[in-house]
Amino acid sequence: MNLAPTSKQKPILWTISGADCSGGAGIAADIKTGFSLGAEVCSLMTANTVQNSHKVFSINPVNIDVLQQQVDALLADKPPSVIKIGLLANSYQLNWLSLTLIKLKQRVPELAVIYDPVGQASVGGYLSSLTRAELLSLLTLVDIITPNWQEAEALTGLKQASEQELAHAICQLGAKACIIKGGHSQRKTSDDYCLDTGFHYKAQTPDDSISYRLSSRRYQTSYSHGGGCSFASALGAFIAHGYLLRDAFTQSKAFINQGLSAYQGEDNYYGAFEQQGWPRDAGYFPGVLTATGEKLTAPFASLGIKRQNGKKLGLYPVIDSLAWLERLLPLGLEIIQLRVKNTDPAALEHIIAEAVKLAKPYKTRLFINDHWQLAIKHGAYGVHLGQEDLDSADLAQIQKAGLRLGISTHGCYEFLLAQQLKPSYLAIGAIFATQTKDMTGQIQGLDNLSRLLALATDIPVVAIGGINLERAAKVWQTGVDSMAVVTAITLAAEPEQAVNRFRQLMVG
Numbered sequence: 474m475n476l477a478p479t480s481k482q483k484p485i486l487w488t489i490s491g492a493d494c495s496g497g498a499g500i501a502a503d504i505k506t507g508f509s510l511g512a513e514v515c516s517l518m519t520a521n522t523v524q525n526s527h528k529v530f531s532i533n534p535v536n537i538d539v540l541q542q543q544v545d546a547l548l549a550d551k552p553p554s555v556i557k558i559g560l561l562a563n564s565y566q567l568n569w570l571s572l573t574l575i576k577l578k579q580r581v582p583e584l585a586v587i588y589d590p591v592g593q594a595s596v597g598g599y600l601s602s603l604t605r606a607e608l609l610s611l612l613t614l615v616d617i618i619t620p621n622w623q624e625a626e627a628l629t630g631l632k633q634a635s636e637q638e639l640a641h642a643i644c645q646l647g648a649k650a651c652i653i654k655g656g657h658s659q660r661k662t663s664d665d666y667c668l669d670t671g672f673h674y675k676a677q678t679p680d681d682s683i684s685y686r687l688s689s690r691r692y693q694t695s696y697s698h699g700g701g702c703s704f705a706s707a708l709g710a711f712i713a714h715g716y717l718l719r720d721a722f723t724q725s726k727a728f729i730n731q732g733l734s735a736y737q738g739e740d741n742y743y744g745a746f747e748q749q750g751w752p753r754d755a756g757y758f759p760g761v762l763t764a765t766g767e768k769l770t771a772p773f774a775s776l777g778i779k780r781q782n783g784k785k786l787g788l789y790p791v792i793d794s795l796a797w798l799e800r801l802l803p804l805g806l807e808i809i810q811l812r813v814k815n816t817d818p819a820a821l822e823h824i825i826a827e828a829v830k831l832a833k834p835y836k837t838r839l840f841i842n843d844h845w846q847l848a849i850k851h852g853a854y855g856v857h858l859g860q861e862d863l864d865s866a867d868l869a870q871i872q873k874a875g876l877r878l879g880i881s882t883h884g885c886y887e888f889l890l891a892q893q894l895k896p897s898y899l900a901i902g903a904i905f906a907t908q909t910k911d912m913t914g915q916i917q918g919l920d921n922l923s924r925l926l927a928l929a930t931d932i933p934v935v936a937i938g939g940i941n942l943e944r945a946a947k948v949w950q951t952g953v954d955s956m957a958v959v960t961a962i963t964l965a966a967e968p969e970q971a972v973n974r975f976r977q978l979m980v981g
């Protein structure tokens with residue numbers, strides 16, 4: 474993921490789906506969704522369906538020669554970064570598409586293929602005559618499949634299986650990731666479940682997979698026609714913009730919640746789902762279910778600064794030695810982090826113990842990166858943990874010891890997840906490319922920083938990564954509470970002067 478813009482060109486999403494003359498689903502939904510989310514949609518129509526709000530009258534498949542001509546024409550000047558597949562009307566189309574995807578993936582190696590297996594129309598009636606065996610043949614070419622649970626049961630042949638088991642079975646059939654949509658579920662939960670077995674950033678097997686579960690309240694509305702297609706095309710649009718699957722998933726769910734909330738309570742009319750632009754309002758974002766969070770209910774000790782009350786944490790130097798700490802403490806900063814890597818245990822303990830002693834006479838809040846046991850042992854003010862540390866660290870122990878906790882996040886999924894742990898601050902990074910740490914695939918950019926800030930509660934938010942004096946004003950204008958920097962200070966010709974210049978631009 475690199476969300477820092479490199480050009481003003483819109484990402485291109487192809488939709489290979491049916492047209493719905495009643496305007497809500499299929500290609501209409503995909504175009505409205507793409508437009509709403511800043512993606513350019515090219516449409517390859519598989520069928521010209523005749524339907525209204527009561528019934529599907531006919532399907533009218535398009536000949537594969539026409540589809541092939543459209544692929545050839547579009548490849549010349551509008552190659553896709555994502556393809557969303559919806560209705561496939563017959564086995565000619567399925568076989569043609571399988572061969573086409575193989576060729577396209579050779580030509581565009583980064584291409585992501587999303588398949589929304591539309592079998593049944595929401596008004597009733599079957600849209601596709603494909604058999605299960607035929608559909609399965611497509612799965613190995615699919616990066617993300619988005620069935621609802623009935624479709625997932627039909628694909629796997631499993632009954633009474635959990636969403637997790639269904640997703641796992643579908644990934645074993647060949648798809649790289651599977652999102653089971655809970656929206657139409659008659660099950661107790663309306664959670665959406667995602668199993669990611671290797672898409673984008675980690676090569677994994679289905680047994681070594683990552684799962685995400687998002688939960689939202691149910692929206693009562695009759696304006697939902699095309700919601701499923703819109704979810705899959707929103708996912709495509711977010712992925713085309715460069716978001717990781719977990720963040721595309723979270724934002725797509727927010728996009729759907731936002732649309733479903735538009736006409737709540739308007740009954741007796743079968744209306745189309747309404748695309749309402751990029752979801753920014755925290756109220757539409759789903760809950761992120763986490764086992765770690767369920768154990769913690771109380772907030773971590775506070776920094777004495779809340780996001781809303783106007784006081785800011787300001788500059789947050791992240792340094793790696795006692796010498797730097799001694800040099801910066803007299804400058805009267807609100808917060809400093811000691812981030813020591815690759816040091817033997819005895820030396821490390823000595824450094825942390827000394828750092829805590831050095832910081833005692835100052836009002837500066839000293840955070841220790843990574844080494845939470847030593848931070849507790851020596852009575853540091855706080856601990857900073859990364860995502861990888863969250864599972865192994867004993868958060869309850871940190872909380873019980875009264876230490877403050879800062880957590881790194883990289884995108885909206887992790888931000889919402891970490892927020893539920895009620896830490897003392899949340900960090901977002903890397904805002905820009907940085908030489909200090911390998912942040913490949915995790916560059917947020919300023920726009921995404923602003924979007925994440927819209928999800929913030931009263932917990933202070935720190936921006937980190939590639940921030941220097943030239944870029945600082947723009948970062949500060951987003952409304953962050955603090956900017957954490959390493960090299961902008963440690964490599965500055967005059968570090969004290971650099972600190973002062975940062976502070977000057979953070980006034981107001």
Ligand SMILES: Cc1ncc(COP(=O)(O)OP(=O)(O)O)c(N)n1
Pocket residue numbers: 789791810812842843857858859860879880881900901902910935937957
């Ligand atoms: C303020 C702040 N934000 C993020 C980080 C990065 O922490 P982490 O993800 O644990 O990575 P390392 O720093 O351990 O490499 C941080 N240290 N401080």
Ligand SMILES: Cc1ncsc1CCOP(=O)(O)O
Pocket residue numbers: 902903906907908909910912937938939940957958959960961
């Ligand atoms: C530790 C860390 N975490 C995210 S980016 C980063 C490095 C920040 O260093 P710099 O300020 O030199 O870009």
Ligand SMILES: [Mg+2]
Pocket residue numbers: 842843857858859862
């Ligand atoms: Mg760390």
